[in-house]
Amino acid sequence: MFASIPSAIVVGAQGHPVRVEAHVGQGLPGFSIGGRPDDSVREARDRTRAAILSSQLPYPKVKITVNLAPSGDRKTGAGLDLAIAVGILAASEVVPIEALDRLAFIGELGLDGSVRAVPGVAPMVGALGDVDVVVPIGSGPEARVAALGRVRLIATLGELVAVLNGLMPWPDHVVDAPPAELVQCADLADVHGQPMARHALEIAAAGGHHMLMVGPPGSGKTMLASRLPGILPPLDREQALAATMVSSAAGVPLPPGGLVTTPPFRAPHHTASGAALIGGGSGAVRPGEVSLAHGGTLFLDEIAEFAPKVLDGLRQPLEDRHITVSRSGVHVVLPADFVLIAAMNPCPCGGGAPGECLCNASQLHRYVRRLSGPLLDRFDLRVNVHRPGIDELLAVVPAESSAAIGERVAVARTLAVDRQGCLNRALSGPQLDEFAPLSDASRAVLRHELEQGRLSARGYHRIRRVARSIADVRSAGDEVIDVESVHVALGLRSAFTKVLPMGQAA
Numbered sequence: 444m445f446a447s448i449p450s451a452i453v454v455g456a457q458g459h460p461v462r463v464e465a466h467v468g469q470g471l472p473g474f475s476i477g478g479r480p481d482d483s484v485r486e487a488r489d490r491t492r493a494a495i496l497s498s499q500l501p502y503p504k505v506k507i508t509v510n511l512a513p514s515g516d517r518k519t520g521a522g523l524d525l526a527i528a529v530g531i532l533a534a535s536e537v538v539p540i541e542a543l544d545r546l547a548f549i550g551e552l553g554l555d556g557s558v559r560a561v562p563g564v565a566p567m568v569g570a571l572g573d574v575d576v577v578v579p580i581g582s583g584p585e586a587r588v589a590a591l592g593r594v595r596l597i598a599t600l601g602e603l604v605a606v607l608n609g610l611m612p613w614p615d616h617v618v619d620a621p622p623a624e625l626v627q628c629a630d631l632a633d634v635h636g637q638p639m640a641r642h643a644l645e646i647a648a649a650g651g652h653h654m655l656m657v658g659p660p661g662s663g664k665t666m667l668a669s670r671l672p673g674i675l676p677p678l679d680r681e682q683a684l685a686a687t688m689v690s691s692a693a694g695v696p697l698p699p700g701g702l703v704t705t706p707p708f709r710a711p712h713h714t715a716s717g718a719a720l721i722g723g724g725s726g727a728v729r730p731g732e733v734s735l736a737h738g739g740t741l742f743l744d745e746i747a748e749f750a751p752k753v754l755d756g757l758r759q760p761l762e763d764r765h766i767t768v769s770r771s772g773v774h775v776v777l778p779a780d781f782v783l784i785a786a787m788n789p790c791p792c793g794g795g796a797p798g799e800c801l802c803n804a805s806q807l808h809r810y811v812r813r814l815s816g817p818l819l820d821r822f823d824l825r826v827n828v829h830r831p832g833i834d835e836l837l838a839v840v841p842a843e844s845s846a847a848i849g850e851r852v853a854v855a856r857t858l859a860v861d862r863q864g865c866l867n868r869a870l871s872g873p874q875l876d877e878f879a880p881l882s883d884a885s886r887a888v889l890r891h892e893l894e895q896g897r898l899s900a901r902g903y904h905r906i907r908r909v910a911r912s913i914a915d916v917r918s919a920g921d922e923v924i925d926v927e928s929v930h931v932a933l934g935l936r937s938a939f940t941k942v943l944p945m946g947q948a949a
């Protein structure tokens with residue numbers, strides 16, 4: 444007898460439908476799986492056999508042949524277990540084939556017959572189209588986000604077989620909400636002082652500008668960066684779906700409703716590998732941090748400590764807002780549109796108060812040079828962050844809240860998108876002339892900076908993009924960039940000018 448069961452696998456953050464064909468018939472007892480299974484899928488033989496026997500169901504003592512179609516994709520992961528077991532049971536007439544009409548199955552089997560959650564259920568379900576899907580209980584919320592048909596939750600293989608044989612209705616399992624570890628983003632009201640860094644953060648959020656913070660340990664760089672999600676607007680429907688697919692594929696815990704709606708915040712350690720940051724890895728292609736940060740923030744603390752080769756991998760996603768990962772002939776495209784916030788110490792020894800630094804000029808130079816010019820060029824905002832002064836620390840008046848700042852950010856973002864169809868970060872030179880024209884006074888100020896050699900051609904464009912965002916936040920988008928916005932933009936430049944060669948400095 445033969446049965447063909449719809450299921451799916453995940454490649455990158457995309458689901459691919461798979462048909463599990465099972466044949467049970469004449470021949471010496473045995474179990475073979477074809478159709479490019481990897482080791483994790485081959486192990487399904489042992490898991491399905493144990494699960495069927497543990498569920499007090501008959502296991503066929505004849506030859507079992509399973510084929511995974513189409514044969515093009517390499518099949519990875521344990522998510523095909525349930526479909527393989529159902530296929531064997533249908534082919535050996537333990538469940539009626541008619542009962543499987545318009546049903547698809549996703550889930551890993553425990554040796555005790557339990558059905559367990561697997562990563563990537565959201566994209567897998569999304570790839571299956573208009574069918575009813577049977578998934579593990581824990582995968583219910585993310586399956587519902589992506590499903591076109593009904594979602595059936597199942598706890599064990601035995602329960603599923605009873606339902607398919609008409610011995611009981613579909614069970615009504617309730618999904619336990621995962622622990623609410625989903626970070627309540629800390630509020631900017633707790634950050635005392637730091638007026639310039641706070642303002643830079645607001646501008647970064649408003650224009651989507653990538654930002655580099657330079658400051659000694661203890662100056663609050665991490666504290667500031669981690670508060671960026673609290674002032675970014677919630678994800679729109681498209682971003683939310685993309686972020687959910689990525690998180691699901693990577694096995695990152697999803698919010699109780701299954702849909703990622705708050706901008707993610709990812710802060711990989713500087714020892715992160717290229718695969719961890721960019722995506723890939725051995726075996727299946729896993730989304731990297733750049734994709735997990737999609738729609739939100741990627742924070743690289745101690746950016747000068749990351750391996751230069753790893754940082755080099757950031758260039759494609761920063762340019763294209765997606766990343767292509769290639770692995771054994773398979774090209775996977777993953778979303779990677781994020782605001783990059785980076786932090787570094789002013790020098791290798793950490794700097795600190797004036798006079799504390801022990802580094803000589805060449806050490807300093809080498810340190811800053813660890814960031815390649817092209818990467819440094821991506822940071823529209825480069826700000827110095829100082830340790831807060833005593834008066835700032837002791838201030839009793841709370842600083843402005845994230846909610847208040849977030850309102851201005853949302854208005855500025857809408858303004859930019861309505862005006863030019865993109866955030867200010869993405870404005871090219873000609874677009875700047877069209878959408879961010881300078882007032883005469885602004886032009887005179889920038890001309891003076893250029894003539895004095897304090898501004899490079901690239902820096903000139905950066906300043907104009909930032910000034911556009913400053914104007915959008917301040918005055919509801921006056922057409923022309925006023926001189927005050929230009930002065931503020933110039934003031935947000937980093938003291939890197941001292942160390943960097945001309946052209947890389949602000």
Ligand SMILES: [Zn+2]
Pocket residue numbers: 790791792793794799800801802
């Ligand atoms: Zn130093």
